[in-house]
Amino acid sequence: MRIDVNGEMQEVTGATVAAALAELGWGDAKVATALNGEFLPAAARDGQTLKDGDRLEVLAPMQGG
């Protein structure tokens, strides 16, 4: 299926957010996720299924003022 990951359309085969993250190389990374604009806690990624057109934000620690 095709989902929007950080503003870019990507093809993923994983059925859940956890599977998609692993597929995209963020399996062990310190990241926070939001699905379709809502915070998705790490503990909920395994149980959260994805559908075509979903919007996934994957955020990491970054410089800030």
Added chain:
Amino acid sequence: MRDFYGVTLDSPLMLGTAQYPSPAVMEAAFRASGASVATVSLRRETGGGQAFWQMIKGLGVHVLPNTAGCYSAREAITTARMAREVFETNWIKLEVIGHADTLQPDPFGTLEAAEILTAEGFEVFPYMTEDQVLAQRLVDAGCRVLMPWGSPIGSGLGLNNRYGLKTLRAAFPDIPMVVDAGLGLPSHAADAMEMGFDAVLLNTAVAQAGDPAAMAEAFGLAARAGVLAAKADPMAPRDMAVPSTPVIGKAWL
């Protein structure tokens, strides 16, 4: 001394982590400043986030995640929830921006987000103007720290409304307050601390200085000098001159 949600800071300096020429320079600036808090953000992962986080952890300072760049309460709330999970802290520097040119905080969005976040157990550091009515509403919403601006973010103008800041400080003697944004020189930091504020938060003035580590050290010293001065009970200014050398005993020449 006022504390920040139960945390007493070793230094009244809070330093941002953005805009440095390199990560090594940022690290040097932190070491030279003695800053006790580092502000950080969350952005789309493009590869550098993991190494950055390791470096921040190595600084051994308290981490204050921000919601920088959010223009609505909804956006800021979602960002705060994400930040709490990644940074493992209830602290959040709540920024809801109201205008792109001035980066002035949106008081209505800030209050709305503060109410929801404090109910969720966040320890909110709201970035705000020096408006006293807003301050009361934020305190009513559960904020136990306030962060009035000195002047617009990145402007380096210093304390733009000393009267407003002074009255705000006097109106909330029990609330820890951080002057955040707009400081350009160490004298601005000393000024804020002399006025009785509990900390200063800055980024651009250090990161964009020709020698960030030296400027960071200067800010650290200035903030500390301001604290000492405030504790030492400064004299009241007066309009007329008063001789300091004794008049009695002066020779008849």
